[in-house]
Amino acid sequence: MEPTIKVNLVSKCYRLSEQRGYVNLKEVLTRKIHGLVGSSPATQKREDLWALKDVNFEIQKGELVGLIGYNGSGKSTLLRLLAQVTKPTTGKIAIRGRIGSLLQIGTGFHPELTGEENIYLSGSILGMSWKEVARKYDEIVAFSEVEKFLRVPVKHYSSGMYLRLAFSVAAHLDTDILLVDEALAVGDIGFRIKCLNKMRNTVRNGTTVLFVSHSMAMINELCSRCLLLQQGRLLDDDLPAKITTKYAQGIGMLSHLIFKRDALSETSPLSLTELRINEGRAITSQQAFRLEMQVEALRSLGELVLSFGFCTMEGTRLLTIETSWREKVVKIDSTGRKTFLLILPQLDLTPGFYLLDVLVKNQQGEILDARLSCTQIEVIFPVTQPNRAHDNQNSVLLRCEWEKLE
Amino acid sequence: MSMMSMTNPPVKVLTPSRTSGAELIVSLLEYRHLLTLLIWRDINVRYKQAVIGVLWVILQPVLMAFIFAFVFSRLIQVSSDGVPYLLFAYSGATLWGLFAQGVDKSSLSIISDEHLITQVYFPRWILPLAAIGSVFLDFCATMLVLMIIVLIYGLNLGWHLLLIVPAVAFVVVVTIAAGVASAFLCAKFRDFRFLLSFLLQLGQFLTPVFYTLSLFPKKYLWLAYLNPLAGPMELFRFGLTGISHFSLWGLGLSLLMDGLLALAAFKILYELEDDLIDNL
Numbered sequence: 001m002e003p004t005i006k007v008n009l010v011s012k013c014y015r016l017s018e019q020r021g022y023v024n025l026k027e028v029l030t031r032k033i034h035g036l037v038g039s040s041p042a043t044q045k046r047e048d049l050w051a052l053k054d055v056n057f058e059i060q061k062g063e064l065v066g067l068i069g070y071n072g073s074g075k076s077t078l079l080r081l082l083a084q085v086t087k088p089t090t091g092k093i094a095i096r097g098r099i100g101s102l103l104q105i106g107t108g109f110h111p112e113l114t115g116e117e118n119i120y121l122s123g124s125i126l127g128m129s130w131k132e133v134a135r136k137y138d139e140i141v142a143f144s145e146v147e148k149f150l151r152v153p154v155k156h157y158s159s160g161m162y163l164r165l166a167f168s169v170a171a172h173l174d175t176d177i178l179l180v181d182e183a184l185a186v187g188d189i190g191f192r193i194k195c196l197n198k199m200r201n202t203v204r205n206g207t208t209v210l211f212v213s214h215s216m217a218m219i220n221e222l223c224s225r226c227l228l229l230q231q232g233r234l235l236d237d238d239l240p241a242k243i244t245t246k247y248a249q250g251i252g253m254l255s256h257l258i259f260k261r262d263a264l265s266e267t268s269p270l271s272l273t274e275l276r277i278n279e280g281r282a283i284t285s286q287q288a289f290r291l292e293m294q295v296e297a298l299r300s301l302g303e304l305v306l307s308f309g310f311c312t313m314e315g316t317r318l319l320t321i322e323t324s325w326r327e328k329v330v331k332i333d334s335t336g337r338k339t340f341l342l343i344l345p346q347l348d349l350t351p352g353f354y355l356l357d358v359l360v361k362n363q364q365g366e367i368l369d370a371r372l373s374c375t376q377i378e379v380i381f382p383v384t385q386p387n388r389a390h391d392n393q394n395s396v397l398l399r400c401e402w403e404k405l406e
Numbered sequence: 407m408s409m410m411s412m413t414n415p416p417v418k419v420l421t422p423s424r425t426s427g428a429e430l431i432v433s434l435l436e437y438r439h440l441l442t443l444l445i446w447r448d449i450n451v452r453y454k455q456a457v458i459g460v461l462w463v464i465l466q467p468v469l470m471a472f473i474f475a476f477v478f479s480r481l482i483q484v485s486s487d488g489v490p491y492l493l494f495a496y497s498g499a500t501l502w503g504l505f506a507q508g509v510d511k512s513s514l515s516i517i518s519d520e521h522l523i524t525q526v527y528f529p530r531w532i533l534p535l536a537a538i539g540s541v542f543l544d545f546c547a548t549m550l551v552l553m554i555i556v557l558i559y560g561l562n563l564g565w566h567l568l569l570i571v572p573a574v575a576f577v578v579v580v581t582i583a584a585g586v587a588s589a590f591l592c593a594k595f596r597d598f599r600f601l602l603s604f605l606l607q608l609g610q611f612l613t614p615v616f617y618t619l620s621l622f623p624k625k626y627l628w629l630a631y632l633n634p635l636a637g638p639m640e641l642f643r644f645g646l647t648g649i650s651h652f653s654l655w656g657l658g659l660s661l662l663m664d665g666l667l668a669l670a671a672f673k674i675l676y677e678l679e680d681d682l683i684d685n686l
Contacts, residue, residue: 014684015684024595025591025597083526083527084420088421093420094417096415099418101527107522108526113451117450153454
């Protein structure tokens with residue numbers, strides 16, 4: 001049987017001078033005139049950036065394939081090529097069937113239109129016919145849980161309602177192939193699980209899915225196969241467990257991270273900008289630990305929930321630390337950048353390697369920005385303690401007392 | 407947008423080769439539903455933002471007609487081939503408005519829907535076409551007001567009214583050509599907008615919107631008809647009133663320019679379509 005997606009020696013090159021900023025007609029004309037007159041024009045040096053290089057793979061019908069890679073590895077470029085948004089520079093892609101691209105939440109949504117109108121608009125832009133949307137309308141509405149607000153313009157929706165409605169439309173897209181960016185699986189935890197289940201069902205019905213994610217837990221849970229991209233090349237193609245381990249080990253151990261806006265934070269009123277880990281010092285088990293997080297708010301948002309997650313290298317969350325669980329409340333009542341500091345008097349994790357998740361949520365528990373597995377941290381033995389052999393398990397240390405009875 | 411076929415879905419092959427002119431046209435036909443939908447969106451959004459909503463569609467041209475009536479019938483005396491000057495100027499402004507607003511709206515259409523075309527594929531020139539479509543519906547409302555003015559002046563209604571249809575059709579073609587070209591040029595060259603707004607202002611004076619070409623010296627008349635809007639403009643007025651100045655060869659010359667403009671616009675579309683996204 002022919003593969004559903006066949007990517008054959010595909011490369012994509014961007015010219016940096018053209019991509020950065022916009023071309024000015026004035027500059028182009030003056031350059032042309034300079035050229036005619038014969039004086040040496042200030043030629044702009046063009047730098048070629050190969051976002052993808054000689055990528056080869058096939059995906060069969062009904063597969064759910066994960067795609068991971070560090071920032072700038074070419075994931076988005078690959079999705080854009082498959083979505084037919086841009087053309088490859090070399091190579092050939094064959095796609096069998098209709099393709100639906102869910103690269104950002106709320107594609108086609110217009111703030112002035114009502115929820116109902118947006119269902120039709122977004123559905124059609126994503127590739128459904130008017131009739132198909134009409135047929136699935138009730139299902140979409142029920143899934144979104146915003147029945148009461150369908151006649152209200154979506155600009156009055158809370159961000160959670162907006163995300164739920166937007167995802168519901170996307171989730172009911174009935175194409176042969178779905179390209180999904182992880183930013184879609186958003187909202188509160190309950191809705192997240194609902195989204196993931198929906199995706200599983202889609203695959204059961206024979207849809208082929210290519211799923212981009214930073215969350216190794218999600219890849220491990222959902223996918224049957226995983227691709228790893230690095231600097232535009234397809235580094236590996238194997239079982240998710242193997243790839244995610246390899247990927248996690250490759251996540252650098254940075255003590256200072258600067259985040260660029262991504263698919264999720266682009267539509268969000270708040271984005272994570274920087275993260276500093278323990279002021280660059282070594283992280284020691286059962287010693288004090290500091291995390292400094294900087295966010296940029298586009299409007300005042302009221303109370304926020306800052307959340308850090310410590311995961312095993314397989315992506316399983318071991319420990320979550322959230323502001324709402326403590327009495328101290330974080331508030332954003334003006335725009336601009338704000339820095340928050342978390343101090344743990346004692347980091348109760350066993351020595352070993354962990355992946356760090358950083359999330360910011362609003363009071364309703366809706367995710368405003370999230371960076372999952374953004375860096376690896378190593379927790380080391382305290383020097384005062386002998387370097388005891390342990391069973392190499394990542395674990396949370398609980399204060400406890402042992403007693404011998406009798 | 408066909409229904410999903412269970413057995414043997416069609417294969418689409420994506421290669422580096424340039425999208426051909428035929429593919430550009432075929433893809434537009436395939437996505438015609440999206441065109442209707444985007445027109446609906448533009449209109450819906452525009453009149454939702456206006457406080458009085460749909461009433462605004464009619465009110466706007468009526469208000470304009472009153473202003474024209476005041477300014478032109480009382481303050482200015484210009485020859486208008488025996489047509490009441492209010493009707494003369496108002497009809498000119500209506501048709502010019504279709505062109506100017508169509509081009510203006512479509513020039514921004516790609517830029518303002520940038521987030522869409524970087525995520526989902528559809529033929530990008532649907533965006534300027536949709537912008538023109540929504541302007542055209544406004545134009546239809548203005549036409550109603552215009553017809554009422556014709557009735558008020560008691561002009562005879564005859565076969566010549568049918569000429570309005572081809573006249574408007576020619577202007578729509580010019581608008582599409584200029585609109586699509588400027589949408590792509592604006593997306594590629596961010597300073598093109600300034601040039602465009604200057605060109606539109608200039609065009610308003612070069613087109614017989616508020617004056618008649620019968621004022622022109624015969625020797626240089628052909629120059630005026632090089633403007634692809636000049637001939638259709640006269641045809642439109644003649645169609646409305648049955649009496650104004652109208653030259654058949656002038657119309658021919660304008661239509662020839664109209665065709666050349668359309669070809670040039672299609673060439674621009676063809677050249678810029680493929681690289682559009684990478685330049686955004």
